[in-house]
Amino acid sequence: MALKSAVGYACSITSGQKHLGCFGVPRCNRLQCVGYDKKSKACELVTRAISMDRPQLDFSNPDWKEQFQEDFNRRFNLPHLTDVIDVEPKPTTFSLKSRAPLENVNGSMQESWNGYVNDDDRALLKVIKFASPTSAGADCIDPDCTWVEQWVHRAGPRKQIYFEPQYVKAGIVTCGGLCPGLNDVIRQIVLTLEKYGVKNIVGIQHGFRGFFENHLGEVLLNRHVVQNINLAGGSFLGVSRGGANISDIVDSIQARRLDMLFVLGGNGTHAGANLIHEECRKRKLKVSIVGVPKTIDNDILLMDKTFGFDTAVEAAQRAINSAYIEAHSAFHGIGLVKLMGRSSGFITMHASLSSGQVDICLIPEVPFTLDGPNGVLRHLEHLIETKGFALICVAEGAGQVRLLPDIKQIGFLV
Numbered sequence: 001m002a003l004k005s006a007v008g009y010a011c012s013i014t015s016g017q018k019h020l021g022c023f024g025v026p027r028c029n030r031l032q033c034v035g036y037d038k039k040s041k042a043c044e045l046v047t048r049a050i051s052m053d054r055p056q057l058d059f060s061n062p063d064w065k066e067q068f069q070e071d072f073n074r075r076f077n078l079p080h081l082t083d084v085i086d087v088e089p090k091p092t093t094f095s096l097k098s099r100a101p102l103e104n105v106n107g108s109m110q111e112s113w114n115g116y117v118n119d120d121d122r123a124l125l126k127v128i129k130f131a132s133p134t135s136a137g138a139d140c141i142d143p144d145c146t147w148v149e150q151w152v153h154r155a156g157p158r159k160q161i162y163f164e165p166q167y168v169k170a171g172i173v174t175c176g177g178l179c180p181g182l183n184d185v186i187r188q189i190v191l192t193l194e195k196y197g198v199k200n201i202v203g204i205q206h207g208f209r210g211f212f213e214n215h216l217g218e219v220l221l222n223r224h225v226v227q228n229i230n231l232a233g234g235s236f237l238g239v240s241r242g243g244a245n246i247s248d249i250v251d252s253i254q255a256r257r258l259d260m261l262f263v264l265g266g267n268g269t270h271a272g273a274n275l276i277h278e279e280c281r282k283r284k285l286k287v288s289i290v291g292v293p294k295t296i297d298n299d300i301l302l303m304d305k306t307f308g309f310d311t312a313v314e315a316a317q318r319a320i321n322s323a324y325i326e327a328h329s330a331f332h333g334i335g336l337v338k339l340m341g342r343s344s345g346f347i348t349m350h351a352s353l354s355s356g357q358v359d360i361c362l363i364p365e366v367p368f369t370l371d372g373p374n375g376v377l378r379h380l381e382h383l384i385e386t387k388g389f390a391l392i393c394v395a396e397g398a399g400q401v402r403l404l405p406d407i408k409q410i411g412f413l414v
């Protein structure tokens with residue numbers, strides 16, 4: 001985490017692509033990120049569901065690759081904090097010296113402590129070059145599956161920061177539903193802020209509500225307070241849903257003299273964070289709004305893994321094991337486990353792969369048929385005939401279009 005930057009993700013999505021009678025393999029489907037949209041000179045903090053919809057490209061045009069890359073760079077470019085607020089750089093107070101020093105060949109210790117992330121560092125988004133559109137899991141841009149480099153910003157501590165840690169007041173708020181790992185994130189934000197030298201850290205209670213309900217006071221946070229909160233579930237600060245008045249929140253941010261606000265939450269929370277940022281900009285406040293995406297679904301493109309995902313996969317193992325035992329013991333038993341994931345199958349796919357017991361895995365990303373020679377039911381029949389039992393693991397959103405063809409119209413799919 002770098003104090004200078006409101007946001008910065010740089011990772012790659014890797015989706016396991018082992019075949020296990022899986023009816024589909026999730027590709028990165030939903031992409032949500034918070035960033036500064038450089039193109040619009042206003043540099044707004046934008047919370048957006050960026051679809052992987054590609055620009056209309058004419059592949060017969062020899063320049064199509066450049067056009068694609070231009071568009072990609074435009075969408076993934078993050079302007080610098082200094083493009084948004086008027087702040088001066090200063091040397092970082094984040095010390096890399098807690099890391100072991102490197103030894104020179106002659107045994108002496110190196111004087112330089114290289115280890116900061118350069119603003120121009122990039123991570124390669126797609127690491128597989130598919131030879132053909134029919135390669136397993138192929139995700140091609142053009143019909144020939146041409147390799148196109150897609151680079152994104154690399155996250156990490158920078159040599160320069162833009163706030164004076166000793167004067168900074170930082171706030172942390174957790175909104176929306178619960179997700180395993182919230183306390184770990186709160187704890188780590190506090191520990192890292194302290195590492196930079198920030199002493200004034202507060203928690204806002206029960207989501208955005210804590211900004212405008214007077215009986216919900218600030219919670220003072222420091223390493224002693226947060227030391228063991230990762231051992232408990234839920235959110236140490238409490239969460240809430242429900243309407244929030246952005247102007248009231250920003251009034252409160254102003255009154256509390258917050259310089260930075262770490263907002264942990266999902267889609268709704270980030271929509272709120274975006275509006276808070278816009279309002280701060282309108283009022284010319286030098287406040288950094290930092291979005292920390294929370295989803296157990298792991299369906300955020302620029303992140304290797306979202307927090308809570310591992311726990312969800314691990315917790316699913318117990319259900320899968322129990323269903324396996326039931327199915328295995330019963331005559332022609334069929335075990336059916338439904339896991340979370342309304343529009344993403346990462347939890348179901350990873351839980352299925354790691355359990356080693358699942359015969360059929362159904363996820364929302366990949367359409368399937370129930371009937372017919374290639375349908376799920378025929379395969380199920382085959383399993384019963386051959387091994388005598390079967391275990392199915394299904395993501396809650398799998399096949400929803402089949403069950404309710406008009407579902408798009410009522411807004412469940414975005």
Ligand SMILES: Nc1ncnc2c1ncn2[C@@H]1O[C@H](COP(=O)(O)OP(=O)(O)O)[C@@H](O)[C@H]1O
Pocket residue numbers: 175176177207208209240241242243244265266267268269270271272273275
């Ligand atoms: N479109 C929106 N604009 C502004 N604030 C929003 C919006 N959607 C949700 N919020 C706020 O974000 C908080 C959390 O949103 P919610 O949808 O409940 O959870 P999540 O962040 O997990 O999607 C709510 O307290 C709500 O006030």
Ligand SMILES: O=P(O)(O)OC[C@H]1O[C@](O)(COP(=O)(O)O)[C@@H](O)[C@@H]1O
Pocket residue numbers: 177179266294295296297340341342343344
């Ligand atoms: O029914 P709801 O509350 O709208 O949410 C369902 C979604 O919430 C989840 O259970 C968890 O999603 P998040 O972790 O992104 O909040 C998803 O698996 C599911 O798609």
